[in-house]
Amino acid sequence: MSIVFAITFGLLGVAGLLTMLRIVRGPRTLDRILAVDVLVVLIVAGTAVGMAMSSRGIYIALIVVVALLGFVGTISVVRLVERREEYR
Structure with missing residues (x-):
């Protein structure tokens, strides 16, 4: 079962890195949000x-x-951005 947890954490890590890339690159504010x-x-x-792995x-x-x-x-934040774009 530890192999499943390791694979899951690895996939979550890769997804986190790709998400951080999207935060940095944008291109729009809504993409970053x-x-x-x-x-x-x-x-x-x-x-x-992690909670499932520790069984607690x-x-x-x-x-x-x-x-x-x-x-x-x-x-x-989406409502705030929507209002801001409404006034432009």
Whole structure:
């Protein structure tokens, strides 16, 4: 089973690097916002895999809070960008 966890962490790491590349390269603000949201999802997924690997459920509250903060933050920033582009 440790091979599955290693492969999963490896794939999450590659996805994280590709997401960081999208954050740096852009080209638009909404692309960067979406990439940050994907990065939050990858962090939640990595925490969930680590929790499954250790067979302990002590980080459930952390996962829920980070996922909710990521969702609310993304929605808030998208609305802000939408209003900003509306006035241009």
